[in-house]
Amino acid sequence: MTYTENDVLQHSSDKLGIVTRESLPLDTEPEIISLRPGTLAEYIGQPEIAETLAIAIAAAKKRKEPLDHVLFHGPPGLGKTTLAHIIANEMGGNLTVTSGPALEKGGDLIGILTHIEEGDVLFIDEIHRMPKAVEEFLYPAMEDFAVDFVFDKGVHARSHRYRLNQFCLVGATTRAGLLSAPLRDRFGILKSLDFYKQADLIQITKRSAALLDIGIDNPGAKELSRRSRGTPRIVNRLLKRVRDYAQVRGNGTITKQTVEAALALEGVDKLGITDLDRRYLKTIIHFYNGGPAGIEAISATLQEETDTLVDVVEPYLLKIGLITRTSSGRKASESAYKHLSINMTDANSQDIIQRTLF
Template sequence: MADDDITRPDPEDDAELAFEGALRPKSLTEFVGQTKVRGQLELLLRAAALQGRTPDHVLLAGPPGLGKTTLAMIVAHEGNRPLRMSSGPAIQHAGDLAAVLSSLVPGEVLFIDEIHRMARSAEEMLYLAMEDFRIDIMVGKGAGATSIPLELAPFTLVGATTRSGLLPNPLRDRFGFTAHLEFYDEQELEEVLRRAASLLDIDIDREALAEIAGRCRGTPRIANRLLRRVRDYALVHGKPADLETVRAALDLYDVDSLGLDRLDRAVVETILKRFGGGPVGLSTLAVSVGEEADTIESVVEPFLVRVGLVTRTPRGRIATPEAWQHFGMTRHTDGLFDA
């Protein structure tokens, strides 16, 4: 076999990458779900276009996987404006932010993901930049230090955060529009999956789509990921992407009928079996399942609370009657249980 046969990219791989990129909507009309937010954004962008100005700064708040990055790209695309992407953890000094802001071209959209994780000094610099499109650069130290004002090109800041409560009020108040993204219902997720299946050229029936939609935790990112795993399973086993194949594939990847994964089940089963349904403290629970407390609190618990399997109390976490039922266990008054 010649060397160029080994190193030459496979055209099918390029096509697959193109399909993956196509899953992300390019416009508000293609974006599924978040009807209220889409209407508000459309009004904001159209008003800015009619007035010939840059759109107001936008804050997108909500859990991961609901489309914040996609909406930021759409804001740039709808206004035919360039897009600059960064993240809060990457901006740890005021100088980092100054370098980004000073290089923006007029009308550019600056997207900062996880904006609540920016350094405090950078946040304070952003206040003036958002309001007056200028920043003050400090030169020198001590009594001889001077402030040099630097004018910025008008820009639109799109900030995304999963923890809006961690944003300081002065920063939050400088956004002209704040969008709160909600979890998707199953009908919306079926539409997301139907669009993705069409783009990925997957022949899948409605029952199979509904099964995936019911297991993806109200999150389009998870829906698209599960759809790709079903496609892989059907391809490897030479089966059609029907309901039976979907159930077999998702069982293989430890995704149950409610969308619980391995870690979710480990947390709930620990509360049920080791602590008789609770209450149990967060740190004790984290040690019992061998996971960081922050991961339990920020990644696992929100979904378990939302689907009604776990409640938070001042004394600790408690499993609900629905949790006992879902795991096929019965709680007794003495704290023991029957599997």
């Protein structure tokens, strides 16, 4: 006996109820709910950057050209990767994502560049960590949309230029000063992302809560945004922890009291200061008499990576004035003493160090 495709489909649906020609809602649902906005219209905060990109994208689409190469720099979690996704969506191209440390050899980059289609977007995160030999392959790719191959060696060496499809390179870095001048100058749009205002973070909190299907009142959103260090990534991370607390210990709705109780367990205070921040400040105050202290010395005392302190801890502490950076090193400000409730005259006492540092 032979069966047609319709017979198989009908038999399967009768027996199991899972095979059908129609696309079910479950088929189109993402595996993980993304809190990342997909368009500039959905993007909240950084109004000057959003407006600049909107104009540049509209102009590029009108001319039917790829967008100028874009470089974003700023502390982690402020939306550099999100903006790269938005640029790809707005330009109607595919997004290829990689990072500077992942591109170990020139061949790694060439393999990616030769597979990019017309109008696509290449996003390189932590672009300042790209090896110099790989970086030099980017120069002709960014300027002329071509890469140069060298065959053979010595007197038999010959060069071949391979033409690439026109694309847009989006670079992201937390250390703009470590980028070489030739690479930095090849970007047409350079934008610095700053910490977000509380009003913008409140909007982000409410939008994310709606996507996560959790209720949150205005005082709760305000309190959560106040403790998020001006960073969307942190506000979304803390929101998920507060959501867990509200569903297990509360009534399923996030209030100001819920936020305070949940973040007390996380060690996040009213300024968004974490346990690592407090250890960092107390190290400067107690071990180095309030500073100045070199970052390598602080890193060795804390047994934390220097890059972690420079990229994650220091930007926010500098922003709110708890530390200052001098030519001699880092110093704790008077505000840091007050926030930690440390008496400046007793800061060097050994018994206080033992009781309060770790």
